[in-house]
Amino acid sequence: MSDMSTTMTADNGASQTLDFHASGDYHAPNGTLLGFWIYLMSDCLIFACLFATFGVLGREYAGGPTAAQVLELPIVALNTTLLLFSSITYGFAVLEMRANRQGLMMMWLAITGLLGAGFIGLELTEFAHLISIGAGPQRSAFLSSFFTLVGTHGLHVTCGLIWLVTLMVQVSKKGLIPANKRRLMCLSMFWHFLDLIWVGVFSFVYLMGVLP
Amino acid sequence: MSAPTDSPHDHHDEHDTEHDGVEAIHVTLKGYMTGFGLAAILTFIPFFLVMSGAFAKSGPADALILLLAGIQIVVHMIYFLHMSTKSEGGWNMLAFVFTVVLVVITLSGSIWIMYHLNDNMMPWTMQNARNEP
Numbered sequence: 001m002s003d004m005s006t007t008m009t010a011d012n013g014a015s016q017t018l019d020f021h022a023s024g025d026y027h028a029p030n031g032t033l034l035g036f037w038i039y040l041m042s043d044c045l046i047f048a049c050l051f052a053t054f055g056v057l058g059r060e061y062a063g064g065p066t067a068a069q070v071l072e073l074p075i076v077a078l079n080t081t082l083l084l085f086s087s088i089t090y091g092f093a094v095l096e097m098r099a100n101r102q103g104l105m106m107m108w109l110a111i112t113g114l115l116g117a118g119f120i121g122l123e124l125t126e127f128a129h130l131i132s133i134g135a136g137p138q139r140s141a142f143l144s145s146f147f148t149l150v151g152t153h154g155l156h157v158t159c160g161l162i163w164l165v166t167l168m169v170q171v172s173k174k175g176l177i178p179a180n181k182r183r184l185m186c187l188s189m190f191w192h193f194l195d196l197i198w199v200g201v202f203s204f205v206y207l208m209g210v211l212p
Numbered sequence: 213m214s215a216p217t218d219s220p221h222d223h224h225d226e227h228d229t230e231h232d233g234v235e236a237i238h239v240t241l242k243g244y245m246t247g248f249g250l251a252a253i254l255t256f257i258p259f260f261l262v263m264s265g266a267f268a269k270s271g272p273a274d275a276l277i278l279l280l281a282g283i284q285i286v287v288h289m290i291y292f293l294h295m296s297t298k299s300e301g302g303w304n305m306l307a308f309v310f311t312v313v314l315v316v317i318t319l320s321g322s323i324w325i326m327y328h329l330n331d332n333m334m335p336w337t338m339q340n341a342r343n344e345p
Contacts, residue, residue, distance in 0.1 A: 034300045041311040045318070073262065074263075087292055192292035195292070200281060200285070203280070208278075211267055
């Protein structure tokens with residue numbers, strides 16, 4: 001905008017007072033982070049719909065197993081711990097990225113990835129156990145909505161893990177170039193966002209589900 | 213151009229790949245540790261209360277769990293996602309507030325309406341009859 005007004009003043013040969021554009025507007029230096037944030041917000045709406053579905057159907061057991069009977073809180077507590085620790089280790093990776101210490105950053109990213117993989121592993125074990133005892137997603141409305149909500153979150157974490165590995169390969173090949181730093185910040189937002197969604201999942205689905 | 217370009221008056225920074233807003237986000241070890249500590253406490257309390265069987269009945273328990281989850285989400289927002297009214301010139305906050313409005317409408321609306329539908333339209337069964345006062 002300022003370029004345009006400068007051209008106009010140059011063409012007219014007039015003084016700077018011709019610059020009638022508001023100059024105090026904020027321009028996002030690079031729209032990537034803001035755009036990614038807006039993506040996260042739209043993702044938030046997907047989860048809101050799934051939470052609403054679970055809120056409506058979560059107690060419709062259809063004569064099948066209830067939440068208190070099939071959900072095991074110790075596993076969920078361990079899963080929550082893994083995800084929370086993976087959040088803080090990603091935070092450490094971001095701090096090392098800022099300090100341009102690539103080796104340490106890669107170490108923290110690897111730890112984050114392992115914690116995330118542990119989370120997915122436990123969740124898949126839980127799902128396999130539920131399906132094996134006949135409490136699969138087709139059993140009741142409660143289990144359908146449970147598998148959809150928790151599964152969608154797990155799918156997001158899996159995508160985050162693939163992204164994490166991809167970024168680690170990219171950083172090892174190209175180093176901490178600005179583009180890679182930007183990507184790492186996007187994944188940081190994604191990863192912390194998934195932890196935030198998990199807070200809703202363990203509170204709304206697991207803790208409130210097992211209460212009588 | 214060598215100065216930090218998070219100033220709103222600098223119109224040239226969009227051409228500068230070195231300063232693309234990534235460095236503008238303020239991250240500190242103290243911030244991450246505070247967030248982690250608060251999140252750990254806010255996770256531990258509801259898990260402990262539910263797993264120890266302190267809650268005999270839902271109702272107030274649900275409200276407490278939801279309240280703690282709400283606080284923890286705010287903690288995550290501030291310390292992990294680095295949300296503030298200043299980030300990205302307020303556009304982050306605008307998008308977030310809009311999302312919160314939609315989420316609240318979706319959740320409360322669905323649960324409210326479906327609860328009443330259930331109340332009014334469930335077929336009459338012996339189960340219902342037994343629960344009648």
